[in-house]
């Protein structure tokens with residue numbers, strides 16, 4: 142819990158700054174619009190958190206989001222009746238990609254950095270091959286509702302975000318979460334305590350894949366169909382998690398902090414936008430943040446080494 | 451002549467005082483022991499001397515000149531070397547590489563390997579070491595040999611003060627003798643040795659003076675000639691402590707066979723015949739490398755037998771071992787026993803949580819009290835515990851699931867005298883309640899005191915079985931291969 146505090150302070154400061162620059166932000170509608178915009182990244186960050194805390198990376202989520210959106214548009218192609226089975230299929234694709242990432246990483250002992258980088262390339266290539274660079278088809282109204290519609294006064298994506306966040310927190314409190322933490326911290330000790338280390342890590346990748354599926358469904362409705370919709374999201378998600386103080390290498394950090402990191406990143410982007418800075422510079426900002434956050438974590442490293450004899 | 455003088459040293463971690471007003475000095479040619487319960491602050495004090503921690507308060511003088519260390523290198527330059535319990539050697543590099551790590555002699559910009567190896571050979575010679583050379587890979591050395599490398603490293607930086615933090619915790623009995631000889635040499639060279647150990651015998655054998663710490667304060671400093679073991683224990687623990695082991699099992703206490711192996715073998719073990727019975731503590735003796743740990747791992751399923759039969763179950767994986775009711779307290783608590791960044795509670799409950807069907811974990815709090823964890827705070831991260839207290843967490847982890855067969859590999863390594871007695875009682879009680887226990891310990895008095903019978907291993911086989919209460923000599927002669935009673 143103690144380690145969650147810094148990022149909450151950062152987030153509070155950023156939100157205050159937004160309120161100062163743009164008072165509309167203080168009204169429920171303005172605030173909810175911000176949360177709605179942030180929802181996909183927050184969900185991706187939660188998924189990425191599971192993988193990072195188990196000691197791995199998932200670089201494939203950005204292109205997975207693109208795949209989800211492109212596939213949805215092409216298969217639905219404007220027919221309302223296709224919405225539901227396509228949604229199911231999207232979830233299955235997310236889980237399957239996560240499963241493959243997990244199996245290759247654990248059973249074939251390929252470092253996850255390489256596995257998921259490979260998956261990123263494979264998925265990007267597949268999208269290009271399938272669309273020829275310009276996605277075809279269109280999403281249905283029912284599908285778009287998740288990304289842009291409301292449930293009463295609250296946007297659907299906010300409702301979905303709350304459900305995902307609650308599920309993530311509960312998972313981390315359950316036995317699975319404890320096993321995941323122990324695996325990321327010391328997988329040998331975990332294995333010798335009877336933890337199925339490989340299965341635990343595979344599950345983390347599957348969760349990340351599922352998160353990408355949900356994020357893709359929201360983004361499809363929110364941002365529309367394009368072959369660039371997921372571009373760079375893997376880096377944003379990793380930046381968010383690291384900004385939340387989660388330690389690369391595993392075994393440390395909370396999922397709440399990771400999600401707060403995602404909100405902070407979105408708030409920062411929104412602020413930059415208000416000042417007319419945007420687009421490519423977002424990458425630069427992320428680059429600075431990720432290096433600074435990891436360096437801040439590393440600054441505590443010596444004391445970690447010294448901890449005990 | 452006073453070589454080292456530490457005055458009024460104080461240190462807090464996160465606002466919690468760990469040391470206060472500690473005075474410690476050492477003269478050239480002296481072995482000065484530092485003793486105290488787990489968590490008393492011994493390692494912290496030594497890390498301050500070695501420049502790892504910066505003290506909040508107090509001064510350090512070496513040869514009468516005040517020093518302040520901001521970094522371990524500063525301490526090295528001032529002539530302080532520290533040998534941690536967990537070594538800092540690179541296993542894949544040679545002995546010479548390790549001795550000169552970061553300070554390689556150079557010639558025309560290149561590392562002068564010849565000079566490095568020559569100098570290492572000279573240092574090893576000075577230490578009377580001929581069983582390995584400068585070009586051997588550290589990975590191939592035994593723990594005792596690695597210790598020699600650490601000491602050679604200390605000599606090479608011209609250290610005048612050497613700190614040894616529980617140097618014998620991972621040594622076999624005969625290797626301890628070698629260490630004694632080494633310490634003697636260091637003394638004669640005019641060095642001061644600060645020696646931390648929970649084994650009082652070593653304190654009296656080696657040290658001229660002993661400083662007792664308790665709860666971060668200095669209780670006293672006395673010449674070892676002026677105190678007895680019982681008195682020293684009282685100073686450390688604050689009360690009288692019995693120095694006997696719990697009574698052995700009576701014949702009626704020993705029940706059915708819980709685990710039996712016939713002709714078991716794998717890459718490191720051969721012809722293992724073994725029966726473990728309910729209510730019995732079987733001691734497993736042997737030299738370093740004789741296969742004791744390997745046997746425990748084979749029974750547990752971590753490195754299973756490849757030949758032979760095992761009944762009633764034969765675990766082929768750790769999960770099967772755990773499911774079959776076997777538990778293993780590993781000898782390598784950092785590498786294999788603990789998730790250091792997790793809390794005491796999460797570590798203690800890990801086995802419970804890895805099982806599909808869980809009976810609810812026995813009350814963690816009461817367990818922690820039983821193993822004498824201090825502070826008994828289940829939320830604390832394990833890495834912030836002292837060495838001995840970390841060991842207690844490894845024990846507690848298996849107590850939560852009450853396995854039918856418990857394999858203990860050096861269960862009291864680094865544990866203080868008081869807690870050790872408590873753990874001995876606990877182990878005997880578990881046996882009395884019907885658990886079957888196999889216990890490995892390099893500390894022969896402990897092994898003899900606890901075991902109902904002793905199996906002695908040599909070269910991957912069980913070389914002999916001795917009744918409980920056998921002498922150290924009898925065990926050692928089988929372990930070393932001089933005459934094997936059946």
Ligand SMILES: Nc1ncnc2c1ncn2[C@@H]1O[C@H](COP(=O)(O)OP(=O)(O)OP(=O)(O)O)[C@@H](O)[C@H]1O
Pocket residue numbers: 444447448449450463464468486487488489490491492493494495824825834835836837838839864866
């Ligand atoms: N980095 C740290 N942060 C917080 N607390 C610490 C840290 N290092 C040590 N402590 C605490 O300081 C106290 C003293 O620890 P220390 O390791 O010096 O004990 P010790 O006397 O060496 O014990 P042992 O015999 O078990 O090795 C313990 O209560 C420990 O929990």
Ligand SMILES: [Mg+2]
Pocket residue numbers: 450492493494615836837838
């Ligand atoms: Mg210590």
